[in-house]
Amino acid sequence: xxxxxxxxxxxxxxxxxxxxxxxxxxxxxxxxxxxxxxxxxxxxxxxxxxxxxxxxxxxxxxxxxxxxxxxxxxxxxxxxxxxxxxxxxxxxxxxxxxxxxxxxxxxxxxxxxxxxxxxxxxxxxxxxxxxxxxxxxxxxxxxxxxxxxxxxxxxxxxxxxxxxxxxxxxxxxxxxxxxxxxxxxxxxxxxxxxxxxxxxxxxxxxxxxxxxxxxxxxxxxxxxxxxxxxxxxxxxxxxxxxxxxxxxxxxxxxxxxxxxxxxxxxxxxxxxxxxxxxxxxxxxxxxxxxxxxxxxxxxxxxxxxxxxxxxxxxxxxxxxxxxxxxxxxxxxxxxxxxxxxxxxxxxxxxxxxxxxxxxxxxxxxxxxxxxxxxxxxxxxxxxxxxxxxxxxxxxxxxxxxxx
Numbered sequence: 001x002x003x004x005x006x007x008x009x010x011x012x013x014x015x016x017x018x019x020x021x022x023x024x025x026x027x028x029x030x031x032x033x034x035x036x037x038x039x040x041x042x043x044x045x046x047x048x049x050x051x052x053x054x055x056x057x058x059x060x061x062x063x064x065x066x067x068x069x070x071x072x073x074x075x076x077x078x079x080x081x082x083x084x085x086x087x088x089x090x091x092x093x094x095x096x097x098x099x100x101x102x103x104x105x106x107x108x109x110x111x112x113x114x115x116x117x118x119x120x121x122x123x124x125x126x127x128x129x130x131x132x133x134x135x136x137x138x139x140x141x142x143x144x145x146x147x148x149x150x151x152x153x154x155x156x157x158x159x160x161x162x163x164x165x166x167x168x169x170x171x172x173x174x175x176x177x178x179x180x181x182x183x184x185x186x187x188x189x190x191x192x193x194x195x196x197x198x199x200x201x202x203x204x205x206x207x208x209x210x211x212x213x214x215x216x217x218x219x220x221x222x223x224x225x226x227x228x229x230x231x232x233x234x235x236x237x238x239x240x241x242x243x244x245x246x247x248x249x250x251x252x253x254x255x256x257x258x259x260x261x262x263x264x265x266x267x268x269x270x271x272x273x274x275x276x277x278x279x280x281x282x283x284x285x286x287x288x289x290x291x292x293x294x295x296x297x298x299x300x301x302x303x304x305x306x307x308x309x310x311x312x313x314x315x316x317x318x319x320x321x322x323x324x325x326x327x328x329x330x331x332x333x334x335x336x337x338x339x340x341x342x343x344x345x346x347x348x349x350x351x352x353x354x355x356x357x358x359x360x361x362x363x364x365x366x367x368x369x370x371x372x373x374x375x376x377x378x379x380x381x382x383x384x385x386x387x388x389x390x391x392x393x394x395x396x397x398x399x400x401x402x403x
Contacts (some may be wrong), residue, residue, distance in 0.1 A: 003091050007043055008079065010036050014051045015075045018314060025055070025314045041193070054082050056146060056313035060120040061085070064108050065099065073098065115139065119146055121316050125306070128321075132356055137385070141355070144387035149310035151188035152179070152391070153205040154213050156271050158243055160204045162186060168199055185210055203270040208236050209311075211384045211391035212353070215300065216240035218382070218396050219349045223248035225295040230254050230338040232278065235264030237300055242273045252294075253278040254286065287340065296347045297338050301331045303352035303359050307393020310386065324358070331363055339372050342401045348376060351396040355385060360395035368399075375403030 010032060017028040029048060033039070039047070054061065058078065061067070065081045067074060076095040083090050085106060090096050110117050116126040119142045129138040153176070155162045162184055166176050174197075175189040186205075194200050194207065216237050221227050223246045229238040232253035242251050253276055255261050261278045268276050279286055304324050305315035335350060342348050350367075352359050361381065367373040381397035 002089065003083065005091075005093075006036075007039075007047060008091075008093075008095075010039070011047055011050055011054075011079055012075050014047065015054060015078070018051070018055060019058070019075070019317070022318060025052075025312050050079070050082060052313065053086070054078050055317070056309075057082070057085075057120045058317065059122070060117060063110060063117055064106060065104055115142075119143065122320070124321055125316055125319075128356065137387075140387040141385050141393075144385075145307075145309040145393070146313075147310060149209070149392070150390055151191055151194075152208060152210045152213070153186040153188065153194075154208040154240060155184045155186065155205050156203055156243060157184055158247055158272055159202065165199060165204050168204075169197070172197065179210060182210055182213065185213060201270070203272055206236065206239060206267070206271070208240070209308075209392045211389055211394040212236065213240060214382075214384065214391075215298070215349070215351045215394065215396050216244060218351075218380075218398065219296055219298050219347070221245050221249075221296055225249045226252075226293060227296045227298065228252045228254065228290065228294045228338070228341055230281075230297055230299045230334065230341075231301055232260070232264065233257075233300070234260045235267055235276070235278075237298065238264065238276055238278075239267060239271055239273060241298070242268075242275050243271070245275065247273055247275055249275055251276045252286075252290070254281050256281045287337075290341050292340065292343050294341045294343060294346055296349065297342050298349045298351070299334055299338055300351045301334055301359075303327060303331070303354040304356070305353055307353045307355040307386070307395075310392065328359060328363065331359060332366060335363065335367050336370065336372055339367075339376070339401075342376075344401050344403075346401050347379075348399045348401065349396060350399070351394065353392055353394055355383060355393040355395065360397070364397050364399070375401055377402045 014028055014032045017023045017031060018025060061078055061081045065077060067077045080090055080096040080099045084101055113123055116123050129142060133141060155165055166186055169176055174192050176186040177189060179185045179187055221241050221244050225245060226249060227241050229251060232238050232255040235253055238251050238253040253264055255278060264278055304319050304327060305312055309316055339348055350364060354360060364378060376399040379398045379400055384394045386393050
C-alpha cells in the first residue's frame with residue numbers, strides 16, 4: 001500500500017494522543033476517526049493496524065533504529081521504521097530522511113534485557129512476570145500477549161440461537177467457528193466489522209472475549225435474583241448476567257461515567273433486556289437501600305489491564321509499579337465498600353483483567369483478614385492465562401457471606 005501524506009499525518013496525530021497525551025487507545029482512535037471522516041474502510045483499517053503495531057512494538061522499534069525518544073521527529077521515525085519492518089515502501093519525504101534502510105540492522109538484539117527487548121515490554125514488567133510465573137510460563141505468556149486478539153461473539157439467547165447467528169453471518173460471507181465449552185459463543189475466523197450488520201443492530205450478539213464471558217458464567221446468577229454489577233462500565237457483563245437470568249429478576253449496574261451509562265442504556269434496549277437499572281457510584285442511597293440485600297455482587301474491578309495486552313498494548317507503557325500500587329489500594333477500597341451489599345448466604349465475585357497475584361489472590365487474602373472479610377468464605381478462584389486459552393488474561397474469585 002502506498003502511504004499518502006494525509007494518512008501519515010493522521011497516524012502521527014493518533015500517536016501523539018496515545019503516547020504523549022496518554023489518551024486511552026480506543027478513545028484516541030475514535031477521536032482520530034471523527035477528525036478524518038473522509039477516510040474509507042481500507043484507510044481506517046490501515047491506520048488502526050499501524051498505530052497498534054507501533055504501540056505494541058515501540059521499545060523494539062526504538063532500539064533497532066537507535067531512535068532518540070527526545071527528538072521532535074521521534075514519532076515520524078517510529079512510523080518510518082514500522083513501515084520498513086513491514087516491507088511497506090517508505091515515501092521520499094523529509095520526515096523520513098534520517099532513516100537509512102540499508103543501515104538499519106533488523107536482526108539487532110541487545111546483550112542485556114533480551115526478552116524485554118524481543119517482546120517489547122518495560123524491564124519492570126519482565127521482572128514481575130519472571131518472578132510470578134517462572135521463565136518457561138512467562139515466555140509463553142508474554143509471547144501470547146503480543147499476538148493479535150481473536151474476536152469472539154456472545155450470543156443473546158433471549159433473541160436467537162448460536163447456529164442461527166452462524167448461518168446468517170455465513171450468508172454475508174462472515175465465517176465463524178464454534179468454541180468447545182461455550183455453546184453460546186462464536187469465534188470470528190477473520191476480522192470483520194460486525195457492528196453495522198443487521199444482526200448486531202437487532203441485538204442478536206455482543207462482541208465479548210471468551211474469558212470475559214467466563215466471569216458471568218462463573219458468577220452463576222439465577223432467574224429472580226437481585227444482582228449488583230458494582231463496576232459496570234458500558235455493561236458487557238451486566239447484559240450477560242441479565243441474559244443468564246432469562247431477563248427475570250433485577251440487575252443494578254453501578255457506573256460513575258455518564259457516557260458509559262448511556263452506552264449501557266442503548267445496549268440494554270438493543271438486547272431486549274428490561275431488568276437492568278443503572279446508577280452512579282456517587283449515589284450514597286445505593287448503600288443505604290441495598291445493604292445486605294443482594295444475592296450476588298460482582299466486582300469487575302479497575303486494574304492494570306496487563307491481561308489484555310493483546311487488545312490494549314498501551315497498558316504496558318501507561319502502567320508502572322507506582323501506578324499499580326495506587327490501583328491496588330483502590331481495588332481494596334471497592335471490595336470493602338461493596339461487600340456490605342451482599343446478603344447472608346449471598347455471593348461476592350471479584351474479577352480483574354490482570355494476571356498478577358498482587359491485584360488478585362493477594363487482594364482476596366488481604367480482604368479475608370479484615371473485619372468485613374471475616375464474614376466471607378472463599379469458595380473458588382481461577383486465573384486464565386492467554387497462552388492456554390486464546391482469550392484475554394482474567395482472574396475471578398467467588399466468596400460466600402457466611403457470617
